[in-house]
Amino acid sequence: MAAPVIEVRSLVTQFGDTRVHDGLDLDVRPGEILGVVGGSGSGKSVLMRAIIGLQPAAAGTIRVFGEEVHAGAHMLSSALTRRWGVLFQGGALFSGLTVAENIQVPLREFLHMPERLMDEIAAYKVAMAALPADAGPKYPAELSGGMKKRAALARALALDPELLFLDEPTAGLDPISAAAFDSLIRTLAQSMALTVFLITHDLDTLHSICDRVAVIADKRIVANAPIDEVRRVDHPWIRDYFSGPRGRAAAGAHHRARVHADEPA
Numbered sequence: 001m002a003a004p005v006i007e008v009r010s011l012v013t014q015f016g017d018t019r020v021h022d023g024l025d026l027d028v029r030p031g032e033i034l035g036v037v038g039g040s041g042s043g044k045s046v047l048m049r050a051i052i053g054l055q056p057a058a059a060g061t062i063r064v065f066g067e068e069v070h071a072g073a074h075m076l077s078s079a080l081t082r083r084w085g086v087l088f089q090g091g092a093l094f095s096g097l098t099v100a101e102n103i104q105v106p107l108r109e110f111l112h113m114p115e116r117l118m119d120e121i122a123a124y125k126v127a128m129a130a131l132p133a134d135a136g137p138k139y140p141a142e143l144s145g146g147m148k149k150r151a152a153l154a155r156a157l158a159l160d161p162e163l164l165f166l167d168e169p170t171a172g173l174d175p176i177s178a179a180a181f182d183s184l185i186r187t188l189a190q191s192m193a194l195t196v197f198l199i200t201h202d203l204d205t206l207h208s209i210c211d212r213v214a215v216i217a218d219k220r221i222v223a224n225a226p227i228d229e230v231r232r233v234d235h236p237w238i239r240d241y242f243s244g245p246r247g248r249a250a251a252g253a254h255h256r257a258r259v260h261a262d263e264p265a
Contacts, residue, residue, distance in 0.1 A: 002030050003066065005163055005195045006051060011060035013046055020046050022219040024060070033189055033196040035206045035227075038216030039237060044199045045089060047216065048165055051197070052086060064163070082110050084163040085156030089171070089199075091148045093140040099126065099151045100136035106158045121158070129154035130184055146177040150184075157188070164189075166198045170205060178202060182209050203242075 006028035013021045020043040028034050038044050049055035051062055053069050062069040067080050085106075093102050100122040107118050126136050129150040140148055149169055156164060166185070170178035186209045189196050200206065206213055206227055214224040215238055223233045231242040 004028055004063075005030050005065060006197065007061075007063040008047075008051065009061045011047075011050065011062065012058040013043065013050055013055060014058050019058075019219060021050075021216075024216070024220045026214060026221050026224065028195060028197055029212075030195055031189075031193060032211040033185070033198055033209055034224075035210035035213045036197065036199045036216065037201065037206065037213060037241070042216040043219070044216060045167055048086075048167055048197065048199060052081075052084065052165060078110060082159050083161055084165060085159065085161035086165045087149075087152045087156045087167060087169055089167040091140070091152035093148060093152055093155070095140050098137050098139055099131070099143070099154070102140075102151060103155045103158050105155065110159060122154075125154040125157055126151075128157055128188070130180075146173055146181070149173065149181060153184075157192075160192070162193070162195065164194050164196045166196065166200075168199055168201070170200065170202050175204070179204065179208070185209060 004027040006026065008024060008026040011021050011024040011026075012019065024047070026047075036044050036047070046055055050057055051064060051069065056070075065080065065083060067077070069080075093099075094105070097105070100119065103122040103125050104118045107113065107121060123133070123136055126133065131147060131150050131154065135143070135147060135151065140151065143151060153166075153169070156166075169185070170181050173181065182205050185196065185198070188194060189209075198205070198210065210227065212225055213227045213230045215222050215230060215233075215235070217235060217237045222235050223230045223238060225233075227242075230238065
């Protein structure tokens with residue numbers, strides 16, 4: 001079996017005296033879309049920030065592509081950070097830059113190339129994110145919520161990463177827009193051979209595109225498996241989340257969709 005793209009062992013994170021993770025272990029396999037779920041305050045975003053070196057760990061180890069990660073961007077090699085892209089919660093676009101200029105930020109940080117080539121790359125990434133061509137010269141304030149998410153995705157893809165981090169990418173979107181975004185992520189993951197670390201609370205997303213689901217509870221990972229296996233784990237949070245009304249509705253809708261897809265034309 002291939003080595004994990006992300007390997008977290010005995011991770012401890014804390015803010016002052018408040019411990020967020022305590023002995024957390026996690027593997028993310030090459031080429032998979034891993035959904036990460038947990039209750040409010042369980043530390044989903046903190047875990048992502050620790051993996052990309054923005055959050056210090058009190059104890060434990062984190063390795064990405066076999067290289068150990070320490071907090072502080074100055075301590076990470078540019079060769080490593082160029083291999084991942086990040087869509088932060090809310091998009092985190094620079095409001096004073098156009099969409100094209102936002103996409104060019106990582107290009108300017110890591111590469112030296114003519115302006116014309118950067119313009120061409122930005123236009124290509126706009127298309128990859130399924131944005132209209134005229135989105136490039138627009139500012140974030142001129143975009144809808146769904147378009148902002150896609151613009152942030154385009155920036156995350158600027159350097160053709162192997163690993164993509166997505167923090168609540170469909171939060172705030174209507175069901176149709178969220179489903180379209182999920183489909184785009186699955187298509188991109190397949191076409192670019194991406195490994196995806198996806199934080200979400202969206203049950204439809206978990207059912208439709210995630211290969212495995214990692215559940216954070218009790219300050220650690222209490223389940224990490226395909227969703228049908230996770231739903232059978234005997235843990236109070238898992239039961240409440242996956243077997244409540246919304247969880248049952250999402251599972252039923254996904255089952256009906258699979259049955260419909262398997263029916264002969």
